[in-house]
Every structure is written in structure tokens, then in C-alpha cells.
Amino acid sequence: MQLTAKVKEILSWYEGENPGVKGNLARLLMNGRLAGTGKLVILPVDQGYEHGPARSFAPNPAAYDPHYLYQLAMEAGLSGYAAPLGLLEQGADTFAGQVPTILKMNSANSLAAGGGDQAVTASVDDALRLGCVGIGFTMYPGADACYGMQEELRELSREAKSKGLATVVWSYPRGGKVSKDGETALDIVAYAAHMAALMGANIIKVKPPKALIDLDAAKATYEKAQVPMGTLPERIAHVMQAAFAGKRIVVFSGGEAKGTEGLIEEIRQIRDGGGNGSIIGRNSFQRPKAEALDLLDKVVKVYLGQA
Amino acid sequence: MQLTAKVKEILSWYEGENPGVKGNLARLLMNGRLAGTGKLVILPVDQGYEHGPARSFAPNPAAYDPHYLYQLAMEAGLSGYAAPLGLLEQGADTFAGQVPTILKMNSANSLAAGGGDQAVTASVDDALRLGCVGIGFTMYPGADACYGMQEELRELSREAKSKGLATVVWSYPRGGKVSKDGETALDIVAYAAHMAALMGANIIKVKPPKALIDLDAAKATYEKAQVPMGTLPERIAHVMQAAFAGKRIVVFSGGEAKGTEGLIEEIRQIRDGGGNGSIIGRNSFQRPKAEALDLLDKVVKVYLGQA
């Protein structure tokens, strides 16, 4: 596999990692239509666990079949596919070696009250036997359970890396001192990205930040330093800065399903701010396949600089 | 990674393996110039351990530097590179993700008397942290230590597979009831391939067989069954048959350094007999790089059906 200069540069940032982890990051960065660009588009499907099957798949019933999700990621030429244990198992053999997969290690369900925790639902050895390139983990900084979640992450990440797997962290602040609206405030998202980097995340997933500072204690700093935040590219750039001066891969969610044009425009701004890519879930698998492939084609073209 | 129909067929033969193992077999089968053909050419460098540095590298001193060996495998567009711990470590970071590697788990040295054993010199976790696609192990059926070696292989293979790594077995009968000349007799090589398959090898490496039956007890069978063995392709076909009716990947060594034309002709016959490929060590790394690349180009072309 011939690595591009861009991918080699990215790998060089991960000086603390062993060749196994770097090799798996390379597999992800060299797969699909964005291979070699340093950009990533990943299909995540943890909605079924989190919101139930009907809310996830009824809009496009073909997606009830786990094979459909593998095929969607492959046909769209995405970088990789992330899902919980059951979804990956139902397809890992059929599609072995055909698309990089990330095993989502913890899962929330919307029957539980609260919403500030998740269950660890897979093991690192599962990821190895399923042939994954890495593990995925969600943490909720601010939530009552946040320290426990971080300790789970620390242990899973340590084991995963020692066995050559990359670690992808969904860092979603909520609860505690974080207001509901503030979950996507600039200071909170930057803080989320930074905390994930500090815990050793190889790839960090956060939400696009709003022009808002949520923590009172942070407001003076942001004012004094005059951090630019008027435009989304400026805010993305600040988040990248918080991720070790841009030396960690950061990808952004598309958030709630929205119109295609709105989504594409947001992704264009993520790209312009220096973000490494997007994770596109509901916006893709809840549409009929043809429409989903059309949307993902547009997204990929944005990161290829063609749109 | 788009798998070809041929590679999918090969993977379908490994019904006992988990997706991790199949994924790593796919990485090997989809790398380099032979990607997707179901054929493999692998660079093995365990000569330094087995015969000492000068006998291995003095003919082409550039090869004293471990980076050279990675580069040779990559520039020649080979399927993969197999070597002991130290050689892989000294390059695994620089070339992370650029060429599938196989960690050779045991090593002989030619200072020891006897020659019927090897030391286990690496662990499965080493293979994981170095980002290898599999482990390699040599066994000597017939040798005094053969049962012990097989027990080491069983344990390493079990651990490797449970962690998604493929197992490559060098099956080289010697000692016991095997005569020196008989080490490459047809019955012995077929037995060697069969035994490796029975022990769970995913890829089997044997030597090209001669038109000779070594075990007295086997002669009547070969005569009665009239197993064709007059030509090398016929003998290769018999070895493939012994490997679960052709459902295991079997690659052949080039043996002692010989003239280029002789080597290419032999490889042509291995191909015609249905062999999956070649392992080319001394014949390549002991020549100046340009000559080595030229030779390897010829070898690859044979398996591409272009020569």
C-alpha cells in the first residue's frame, strides 16, 4: 500500500503509538474515495441501540438488514464503518477485508432514564477477531458518570493500542455544568476535543460548535484572547487547535437529520476550517439507497475539493 | 478494499477462521502487483539468523540495513515481507501500513549442532503491536524435536488466530525416517503440506518436490494409485491435492540460489501445477537491487500469466 505524503505526515504526528496502531490508521486513511487525502468520511450506525429499531430503520426498511449497512459504506466509497458488536458480527465474515470497521465499544439506550451513561457492550478481543482497524467509545464529559466512563476508556484504549488497534473517541459533553444549549458551545466542544486528545484518542469525534461560550469561567479568557468565532470555519479551526495544535484527526457529526443542501454547506465549512472529515449516520442510512449514495457522493466531493 | 472473485473464493475455503484472520489473508492477497489474482510472492529474510550476516548479506552489503529489505519488497510490488523480530522492528514504524508483514516466530542458528530444532524468538503480541498480518513458524516433521515444535506451533497458532492473525507454516521434514535426499521427495513434501493443513496453517510453505518416493511404506501406495509425478507441474498438483484438495494456500520456496532462467522456469511449472506462489529470499536480496527488481519482475509476470 503506497502511502501519500499527506498520510505519512499525519502518521508522523502519532509519535507515541506503535506500528500496529499506525498501520490501522493508515488502512483507514487509505480506503475508499478519499484514500490518501487525509480526509475521512465514516458511516456510524449506533442509532438502533440508542433510539430503537423503528426510529432508526423504519424510514428506510432495507437498513434493518445489517448487510445493507456494510454495502452502503462500501458502495459509497467511504473510509470506514462503525457499529456495535451485533451489527458488525452480522456481516464481518461476508465482507471480511472489504471495508475498515470500527467496533463501537459502548452503547446507550433510550429506555433508561437520565442518559448520562452507556454500557460497555464489546471487548477488544472482539475487535481483533472481527478484523477491525480500531475501537470506538463515547464519553460524556460533565455527566454524573463521566469519571467512570473515562476510566473505561482508558483501560479499553490501553488494551486496544497494545494490540495494534486505533482508538476513536466520541466526546460529547453533557450534564454537570454544561447547559443543554451549551453542549455544542465553542468552549465546550474545544474542551471535549482536548480532553479526548489528552486521553490518547487517535481519532476524535465532536459536534460542529456554535458561536457560544457556555462556561462562565471561560468567558473572560475567550474575550481577552479574542478567539475568532464568528464563522463556522473559525470555530472549527479553534477546535482543531485544541486537538494538539491540529495534530490529531478530528471528525464532525452531521447532527440531526437536515436538508441535503444545509448539510453539504456545513461540511464545506468544516473542511474550510481544517476539519478532517465527517461521520454521517442518520442522514444517509435513513434515506433510500440511491438518495443516500447521491448524498454521500456530494459529501465526498466536498472533501475532494470538487464541490 | 474491493476483493476480486478469486480472492473471495479463496477466503470461502477457510470456513473455520474468524473474520479477523480472513481480513488479514485478504490484505495479503490484495497487496502488490499480484493483488486479486490469488497468487502470492513473499520476501522472506531469515537467512541472517540461520546462516549468519556475512553469508546472507555480504554478496549485497546494502541488505545489512533492515530498511533496504522493506524497500525491496515494496518496490518489487510483492505481496508481503516475512522476517524475525529484530528485522521487522527496525522499519515497522517507518513503513507502517505500507507492506503486509509476517513475523517469523522461531529461528534456527547454524552454530548449534544437530539442526533439528529452533528457538521461539517472538510472541503473538509482538506481531500485533508491529501491525503484522500474520505469524510464521517453521516445523521439522521427523526431527527429534518435532513433537515439541508442533506443540509450540499449536499454541502460537491458537493465540494468533484468536486475535485475528493468519498463520503461515514452513513445513520442512528432516531427520527421523526422512533421508537427506528425501527431504524434497514427493511423498515427503505432500505429507509436509498435509500435516501443516491438519495443524491449521492458513498458508503453507514447502519446497518444490522431486520425482522420488522416500518412505518405503509409501511406495506401494504411490505405485498402485499411479499418482502422476513425471513432471514438476504434476508433482505440484499432488501437493495441492494433499492440502485439502487444493483448499489451502500453498507457496513454494526457490531453494538454493540458482541461475535466473532456471528459477523462472521452475516457477512457471509451480504455477502450471496450481501452486499459489513463491517465497523468494536469497535469490533476490543477495543480488544488487536493480538485478533483484528485475528478477522479481520476471517472477511476478509468471504469476500474472505474462511470462
Added chain:
Amino acid sequence: MQLTAKVKEILSWYEGENPGVKGNLARLLMNGRLAGTGKLVILPVDQGYEHGPARSFAPNPAAYDPHYLYQLAMEAGLSGYAAPLGLLEQGADTFAGQVPTILKMNSANSLAAGGGDQAVTASVDDALRLGCVGIGFTMYPGADACYGMQEELRELSREAKSKGLATVVWSYPRGGKVSKDGETALDIVAYAAHMAALMGANIIKVKPPKALIDLDAAKATYEKAQVPMGTLPERIAHVMQAAFAGKRIVVFSGGEAKGTEGLIEEIRQIRDGGGNGSIIGRNSFQRPKAEALDLLDKVVKVYLGQA
């Protein structure tokens, strides 16, 4: 699965075993045409490992494909199929749940000099993941390595039983004070069965005994006690007695390939002596399938009391 009174009685003999082991014995005793009779006919295929592929499969080349062997056991309506790791793996998925399997844990090869040892070539966890009902192990009482083999058996048996798997022991005295001819002497075979029972074997496999006492030290006892041994049924009865007064399942091999009529007559006498069944390897898989099915039909009919 409705157990017959006969099977319930047999299970009642194994009072030391946990329900998992008893359940797996029941699966074996309730499978195939002999289901519920307390009789067993098992297909063992370890010849390829022990004598090489050609000597094993050249007489009937279809048997080079491991699937053939599963199919033979199933089509013949046998109780179960016993084989080494590689053979079981290459079919365990396709035929999952269709025939009880026994993983042969150790294997000899005929390239090694001596012949008084085997290599442990599988693990108990392999048997579990392949869905086997039990493990199989060969010991050679009398051989130089006999104490080591017994220690391997003890450890594998302990682990297997703790995980609910049955233990099948091939008890074949050789070497030490046992003469070549004496390997099938009555005192030796009875001793072999007794020793296996003492080590906790659930099913014991021995060879049909001859009217011969091999150990000088045992001759006086046999004379004084006037143990009947003139006919094979009498000798079989003595072996059963040595197996905890008939409270262990004992099956007999057919030995070297012989004429069909001779084999059937021998089996009739094993049945008449109270033996629990037969293990039929080479005599079946080395014949064309139709002939093999015909032979196995005859064997089954003997144990059904129909021939």
C-alpha cells in the same frame, strides 16, 4: 431429545461427571441409526496425520476433501466423527450441528523415528468453538513417553470435563515390557482399558484382544483364575469387566484393512462379548463411497442385531 432407558442407564454409570459431560455423551448415544441402543459406531480419520495423505486418501481420492469425511459419517448414519484440528475446522461451519464430533487432541506422524510419542495439536477451547461433544487422546502405556502422555491426558481431560466435554481415550500399549505381538494380548488390552478408566476416560477405545497373555507376571493370575479366553466374545467380556465391571463405554478398532466378511464377523463377536461398538476408519474412507456406505450399513446392522 427423549433418552431411551438404555442410554439413561449408561449415563447413570458416570456418576462422577457433571451434567455437561453427561449431556454430550447423550448427544453421541442418541445420534444416527444406533441412537438409543447404547451402541456406537464412530468414524475416525487420523490416518492422514499418522501415515501421510497418499497412504490415506490415494485409494479413494474423493477423501482428500475434508467435506467428504463429514458427509460419509452423516450419510452412513454413524454416531460421530473424530478427527484432528484441521479436518474438523474445514467443515465445522458447513456441517455445524449435523453430526457429533470429537476433536483428536494429539497426533503422531510416521516421519519421526521411534513412534512412542505424539504431539498435542489442539486445545480444549478449540473443541468448544468447533462445537464438539468431546476430545480424543491417544496414550501408549509402556512407551518411554507414557508418563508424559498420561500427564497431558490428565490435564486435557480435567479441562475438557470442567467445560462439559466428554473424554475419549485411545489406549494402545506399546514399548516397555510389551512385546510387539503382545500389543493385542488379552492381559495387555484389559490393562489398557482399565488404565484408561482409572484416568477418567468416558469412552475407551482399544484393539480386539488375542488369546495370549504377554506379561510373565500376569500368567499365573490368568491361569489360576481360569479367565475364559478361548473365543473373541469371551475376551471382549474380560475387557469389559476390566472397564469397571462393564460400566464404561468401550469401543473397538477394526485394525488393519481386511476383507469385509472378516471385519463383519469380528464385529459380530465384539457385539456378542458386550462391546459397545466400533471405530471404523481406513476400512471405510479408503473405499469408494458406495462401497463404504454398504460396509457401514452392515456394521450398523450388526449392532442393531439385524445381522
Added chain:
Amino acid sequence: MQLTAKVKEILSWYEGENPGVKGNLARLLMNGRLAGTGKLVILPVDQGYEHGPARSFAPNPAAYDPHYLYQLAMEAGLSGYAAPLGLLEQGADTFAGQVPTILKMNSANSLAAGGGDQAVTASVDDALRLGCVGIGFTMYPGADACYGMQEELRELSREAKSKGLATVVWSYPRGGKVSKDGETALDIVAYAAHMAALMGANIIKVKPPKALIDLDAAKATYEKAQVPMGTLPERIAHVMQAAFAGKRIVVFSGGEAKGTEGLIEEIRQIRDGGGNGSIIGRNSFQRPKAEALDLLDKVVKVYLGQA
């Protein structure tokens, strides 16, 4: 269970042991007709393993059934029953809690040449799950394998005691500098008892010693110290002295089958010399049950001081 003063005194000698081990010693010392006397008569049945089934059970075929052996020990009112894994398993459930059992951990067979080793054929966890009070182990000081056997004993004894089980050691010198005749010489038997005590045996089993000094190096010492050895009671007293000045339980075998009166007289002398009891195997289970019970009644009466 109300302990007698005698049993409390004996337990007080084992100051290095935990309460679990002492409790199990108490169970043995408080069972059967000798309960509370500090004397022991144990039924050992390892003859089947060591000499084969016919030499062991043909004289009294009822003994082929393992249940018979439990019943014999119970009906005779013995202190306990010692046997290998298979024999104990075949009865442990039926007779659970009815007689203290000792699991014999290693076993010799008389097919093997040499005779200076045994196979470890059970595990400490087996003893626990079978409800035994202790483990039994044979060592052969002097044999080529003696260091290995002692390392096995050390490890098994350490594990057994840590789990509350008592350790019984059969200490039978043979080989090395020990002459055949000297195996029961006074110096050798005393040394055997001492070595077992040094290795942590809770109960020591040796053979009755002859009036002979076997090691040249020991002769001067025995002469100079004028150790009394003219009578068996004197020799027994010396052996007890060698067992930490009598602070270890030492029991004696009856050796080869002999006439009833000779056996009873020997036991009377063992008692008079201060021995703790006898292990009576072949002399009991090879006789018809009524005769065996009669004999054992006589033996017990000797230790009760009634004969």
C-alpha cells in the same frame, strides 16, 4: 465432631498447617472403628493401575466394580479409602460424605520399562470436587526421576494445603545408590520417612524395615550410635524417631500378600513399636468379602489393643 484428647494432641504437632488441613486430618482420625484412637487403617487400591486389572481383581471378581471397594472400606469400619481418579469418581457421588477419601495423584504402570517414575494422573481440584480429605503421592528417592518427582510433590502439596487438603506421601526409595534388597533396610526406610517429613507430608507411608543397613556411608553411624534394631518394634520405633521424633503420622504397608496370621503378627509389632497404623490393600480386596471383613476386623482389633 467431638475430638478426643489423643486426636487433639496429634493435631497440635502440625503447627505449620492451616485449620483446613487440620480439619481434614481430624476427619480421617475420627472416622470408623478407630475413631479417636490416633490409629489409622486405610484401604488403598492402586493395584489395578500398577499391576493391571486381572492381577488385582481376578482373585475376587466382585472387586472389578469400584462400588465394591467403597463398600469394603465402609463395612470394615476403616479410617479411609485411597485410590486413583477413576476409582474415586465411580462412587464419589453414591458414597458422598460416607467415608474419607484420599485421591492418589500419581500412578505407575507395569507396562513401562524401568519403574523409576510415575505419571501425575489427577489434580488438586479433582480432590476438592470429589470431596476428598487429602491427596496421596508416591516418590521414589534414589530413582533417576527423583528430583522431578519431588518437584511435582512440592507443587501439588503446596496447592493442596493452600486449599485445606492433607498430603499423604508414599516414600519408597529405589534405584540410585539403593540396592534392591536395601529398599527395606532400616537406614533407607528411616531416611524415606525423614525426607517425606522434610517435604511437608502430613501422613507418611513406608514399608516395615528389615534389620539391615544398606548405605555404606551410614554403617559407621549406626554402629557407633548402637541404634537398636534386633526386633521389628525397635525398628519401627527408629522410623518414628526419624519422623520428627514421632510427631508425624506414619503408617505401614503390609507388603506382598501373606498368610493372615503372619500379617496380624507383623501389625501387632508395628503397633508395639509406636506406628500409627496400616495400609491394607491386596490382603483385603483380593479375598472374598466375608474373609476380607474378617481379616480387617482382626487388624482393627490389634490397633484397639484387643488382639
Added chain:
Amino acid sequence: MQLTAKVKEILSWYEGENPGVKGNLARLLMNGRLAGTGKLVILPVDQGYEHGPARSFAPNPAAYDPHYLYQLAMEAGLSGYAAPLGLLEQGADTFAGQVPTILKMNSANSLAAGGGDQAVTASVDDALRLGCVGIGFTMYPGADACYGMQEELRELSREAKSKGLATVVWSYPRGGKVSKDGETALDIVAYAAHMAALMGANIIKVKPPKALIDLDAAKATYEKAQVPMGTLPERIAHVMQAAFAGKRIVVFSGGEAKGTEGLIEEIRQIRDGGGNGSIIGRNSFQRPKAEALDLLDKVVKVYLGQA
């Protein structure tokens, strides 16, 4: 600790190692009078174990006290001090943090027959609790026990590195196909260095090579390749080449005690050939302290280029 460009370059060669190992190599390379030069002089004291205390320390009785040995290394401004468990323990607290130490993991004694093996006498955790920078291990390639020793080294090295400790290997061929005189032949020493590198040694210790080729099989190669070997610097250069083209640290022993001038001249040639340094044991600690310090001052000056 400010690293010099030379030390940074050396660390860059160890691309397979984690930062913990690199940090400990840096501690060694930045200590004493040679700090930062890329050269090392180490005091090893394993003579007491190998030859007994009197043969080791009677010539300079002050050295019976382990503190003396720490002090000698420190006062001489050496790079580090290597010794077995007992010697390091007796001083590790007093001199904590004052001199880098290497725990010698295996030890020979001259009472044992044979001489081709050593006992592992320490653990990696001992090295950690004693604050060592690395572990030391001796292997004897060629000896009957060589494969076992290499397996011990592999396991100890894997554990040591995973815990951030460097691995130092004494690679001393003997036995097997190596003649007594050939133990220091050029081909043998180069092979010894290469094998250590392949096993993952961070620092390799060999003996200065003689102008001799010992293995018949290697003679043709050396002649054909015309490897320069007339002078010691040429031979040292060949050994360095065998150590991954000079990318491993190789230090040389001073061998048998010899005159000061002879020793200094040899070290000058080791330096000129590109060797990384010397290990000076008996030549220093068997002299009175003032003489020893004088000698070590001369040695250090050679590596500083001042003599």
C-alpha cells in the same frame, strides 16, 4: 537532561522501541564522563557468581563489599554498572539515582558440569524496583541449551521493554559447531552480534574478534566478498555492519586480564573501528582502587579521543 545530537541520532535508530526504552537508553548515554558522546564504558561484576568469591575478589579484598563496586563505577565516571541481583540489592538504596544500573538476569556457576547454560536468577520486576535502566542477559549460541536460552531471553526482553527497560545482551557463542579457538573468530563474533540484534537487543556485548573464520560454511563467502579483516579496526567495522549496518550499540569486553598498555591499545582500535565502547570488569575491580581509577581514566580518554 539536554541530549546531544549524537545521542538523538542513536535513539532515532531504535524505531521499534517505546519512549520508556529510549529514555533509559538516553539515561545511560548521558551519564558519566562520556555523556553525550555516543560512547559507553560499563562496569560488569558477575565474576563472583561465575568463578566464586575468592577467585574474584581476593586480589583486591575491598571489592568483597558490594558498595565498593558502586563507588568504583561512580568515581571513575563510567556510564553504568551491571551486576546480579544480590550485588545490586546491596547498594541500590544507598546509591539510588546516582549511577545507571543493569540487572544481570542469568548466572552461571562453575560447580555445575557442562558449562553451556545459565540459571535465570532475577525477574524484570526486580529490575524495576531496583531502579535499573535495563536488564542484561547472556546467551551461548551454539550450546546445547542455546534454543532454550534464546526463549528465556525473548520472554524477558519482551517483558522488560513493555515496562520501559532496555535490553543488554551478552552474546557469547560456544559449543556446537564453534571450535574453542573460534569463539572469537570474526565470522562467529559478527554472527553473535547479528543474532542479538535480530532478537531485539538494544545494546550488544561481544568479544573483540580475531582474524579467523571458524565455520567452514562461511569461508567461501568471506573470501569472495573480500571482507577486510587484517586489522582489529577492520574487524570491529565488520561486526558493527552485522549489527544492522551500525544501527545498534555494540560494546566489547576486555577479555582476560592483560597489561594496561595492551588493553588501552585494543580499546583504541575498537574505537577506531566504530565500536560504541567497552565493558571492563576484572581488569578494574581486581586492582587496588587508585590503579583501577587510573586505568579507567585512560579508557575513558580513549573514547573521548584524548588518548
